[in-house]
Amino acid sequence: MDDLLEPNRSSWLSRINWRYVTLLAILLLAVFLRFWRLGSIPPGLHHDEAYHGLDSLSLLARETFPIFHEGWELYAQQVHDGRPIYDTNLPVFFEGNYGREGLFIYLASLPIAVLGATPIAIRLVPAVAGVLAVLATYLAASVLSTESTTSTQNGATSAKSIFSVAVPLIAAFLVAIFYPAITFSRLGERAILFLPINALVVFCFWKGIEESESVYQSATSSGIGSALPLGDFAPRWYLMSGILMGISLYIYAAARFLPLLFLIYVAFWFWRNRAALQRQWANLILMALAAVVVAMPMVIYLIRHPFYLILRSKVIANRGEGTYPGRPWLTWINNLGRVSRSFLGQGDPNLIHNLPGRSFLDPIQLFFVLSGLVAIIFRRFKRREVFLLIWLIVMLLPGILSGDAPHFGRLIGIVPPLAIIGSLGIAWLGTIISNRLLPIFPRSILIVGGGLMILLILSATLSVYDYFGRYANHQDLPGTFDTADWQIGQYAAQLPEEAAIYLTPNQEQMATIYFALEGNKEQLRSFHSPAQTLLPLGHQAQPVYYLVRAYSQEVLARMENRFSEDQMVESNPEFTAYLRPADQGGQGREGISWSGAIGLSEWQVEQADEKLFVTLSWKTMVEMDRDYTAYVHILSEDGSLVAQMDRPPDGYPTSDWSPGEIVEDRYAVQLPIGLQSGTYLIQSGFYYLPTQERLGEPAVIGQVEIQ
Numbered sequence: 001m002d003d004l005l006e007p008n009r010s011s012w013l014s015r016i017n018w019r020y021v022t023l024l025a026i027l028l029l030a031v032f033l034r035f036w037r038l039g040s041i042p043p044g045l046h047h048d049e050a051y052h053g054l055d056s057l058s059l060l061a062r063e064t065f066p067i068f069h070e071g072w073e074l075y076a077q078q079v080h081d082g083r084p085i086y087d088t089n090l091p092v093f094f095e096g097n098y099g100r101e102g103l104f105i106y107l108a109s110l111p112i113a114v115l116g117a118t119p120i121a122i123r124l125v126p127a128v129a130g131v132l133a134v135l136a137t138y139l140a141a142s143v144l145s146t147e148s149t150t151s152t153q154n155g156a157t158s159a160k161s162i163f164s165v166a167v168p169l170i171a172a173f174l175v176a177i178f179y180p181a182i183t184f185s186r187l188g189e190r191a192i193l194f195l196p197i198n199a200l201v202v203f204c205f206w207k208g209i210e211e212s213e214s215v216y217q218s219a220t221s222s223g224i225g226s227a228l229p230l231g232d233f234a235p236r237w238y239l240m241s242g243i244l245m246g247i248s249l250y251i252y253a254a255a256r257f258l259p260l261l262f263l264i265y266v267a268f269w270f271w272r273n274r275a276a277l278q279r280q281w282a283n284l285i286l287m288a289l290a291a292v293v294v295a296m297p298m299v300i301y302l303i304r305h306p307f308y309l310i311l312r313s314k315v316i317a318n319r320g321e322g323t324y325p326g327r328p329w330l331t332w333i334n335n336l337g338r339v340s341r342s343f344l345g346q347g348d349p350n351l352i353h354n355l356p357g358r359s360f361l362d363p364i365q366l367f368f369v370l371s372g373l374v375a376i377i378f379r380r381f382k383r384r385e386v387f388l389l390i391w392l393i394v395m396l397l398p399g400i401l402s403g404d405a406p407h408f409g410r411l412i413g414i415v416p417p418l419a420i421i422g423s424l425g426i427a428w429l430g431t432i433i434s435n436r437l438l439p440i441f442p443r444s445i446l447i448v449g450g451g452l453m454i455l456l457i458l459s460a461t462l463s464v465y466d467y468f469g470r471y472a473n474h475q476d477l478p479g480t481f482d483t484a485d486w487q488i489g490q491y492a493a494q495l496p497e498e499a500a501i502y503l504t505p506n507q508e509q510m511a512t513i514y515f516a517l518e519g520n521k522e523q524l525r526s527f528h529s530p531a532q533t534l535l536p537l538g539h540q541a542q543p544v545y546y547l548v549r550a551y552s553q554e555v556l557a558r559m560e561n562r563f564s565e566d567q568m569v570e571s572n573p574e575f576t577a578y579l580r581p582a583d584q585g586g587q588g589r590e591g592i593s594w595s596g597a598i599g600l601s602e603w604q605v606e607q608a609d610e611k612l613f614v615t616l617s618w619k620t621m622v623e624m625d626r627d628y629t630a631y632v633h634i635l636s637e638d639g640s641l642v643a644q645m646d647r648p649p650d651g652y653p654t655s656d657w658s659p660g661e662i663v664e665d666r667y668a669v670q671l672p673i674g675l676q677s678g679t680y681l682i683q684s685g686f687y688y689l690p691t692q693e694r695l696g697e698p699a700v701i702g703q704v705e706i707q
Helices: 002-014 018-035 047-060 103-115 119-144 156-177 179-185 191-221 235-248 253-272 274-278 281-304 306-317 328-341 363-378 383-400 412-437 444-471 483-493 511-516 553-562
Strands: 500-504 524-526 535-539 544-549 568-571 575-580 598-608 611-620 629-635 641-647 661-670 678-688 699-706
Touching (some): 018 119, 156 412, 179 191, 179 444, 281 306, 500 535, 553 575, 611 629, 641 661
Antiparallel strands (some): 544 575, 598 611
């Protein structure tokens, strides 16, 4: 019976394409490494991730760009200096956060629209791109590894063919397990999107070469080769390569180096085989035109706004460890060593990008890549392998020509060429070792292949352990990824819509909190009163929540004194929340206002230690664009000035006040020595310090008996 079944079993197995089964298994591994616990590893949501998400929310809300989500972005005043602002709902380039290419933001808006403002929504597109990078590298390796050859003696042809067939699969596996590829696939930023486009541009370019050379060979064999009017014209792959190259410029600044790869290779091609290149001129022109046409909106934008052409490059090239401001060539020379050492155990120290100190490649991967480089040298730099080397060098340039080297995000473009070179090294080693062992072990190919597979599995295990073990449990990771801000934002998002929410102390970067609030920045305001005198009270008859950061013990102590224990509604290691019920709002005082812009809601006065403490509760009546200075004057009954104190509201400028908002501040007026007891008047008002222009007339708000 077994003998009868065996042919059917063999027939069934023979119909399976094991190459595609293996590729599917590699893709499933990549999916697991990029999607498992994507919403919680890394924890929280880093500021830059959240800023992308805010722009996606603005796209979905059809808001008008340019939009700057945070107050620190003062450079925005320089961007349009002397240049018009082009308002749009569909920007080519997003100007906030030092300016960013927009394709990722558009793509991220789709999962955000479905899943809401969550970490997994902003990280979903990079995770998908990370998987597609594995497939794209497989395709690129399939066209770049066809020239790899080894010795054919003593059964070498068999070993060569087996290991050569495996090169694209090994390259795909390496991309799946490369630590930086895993990290950036799980980070809600745009760098990883460059990987699949990067590899696909190369794949289409070489498919175009293969197809055009096939056209030429067919024409030559039929005797009409010299009659082809456009040489080896085979436009579809070149056209696609050019389109993808143009698209890459909407992804990440490192993509601006990609055209340099083809310019250098064409120069090499011209030197090595001018006749073959001349037959390709029409294809190359088509590719270049396609890239230019697709990239034209970005080109036009940067011509209109040259500030952004150099802003991010200027910022990153002149800051960070190892930079020499004003002398970029010294930075570049220094970075050559820093980037080189990033493969030898001195990797990116930035916890956002890397487990600090971990090299770009683990020792096993580095050994395979070095073996691939040796193999390329031994094979005397065949044209596809020369292209690979140029590809690697060009993709190293973004990391060398900027500060903070080694910055793995700017080096992300080296992942596909490194993987392909490493796979060539594995194939070369496998072939050589198998050929040497063949006289001793007839099944040497299986033995060597199994040994190399064990090394690859060990390398994958190292990556998994380093990311999901060491990195995921790093003690500084929650702080790096703004976990406290994310928790504050989530808590604020659950509070009643009618409530006012104040965060204290304030901070420059609020993107993570705003994203948790789904872009509703108006409900939450931040303030910080260094002198501990000011407290915003929200609108009249409005419940008010105060979210106090745990690290500010002084503010917490003040809040504990100000509010009763039952008004504390939340306390955790990151923040404490207090609730001021709605029925405590001031009712206001008739007839006391300054130019109809600010009115007096309440006031109190007390005397202690030769000081008069005047507490004023102001009510904002209109939107204000100036930061006014307030004053409190103590006058004698005849109107003579006795004492005064002038200062802006403590830590909450008037330009931040919203109409109807009540703000309380306490002014300590030093009384002169020997002041006679009696009745004195309290006068108050506002003026704009730069011009001394008053906001309305001074108003006497009441009187006080001074003892």
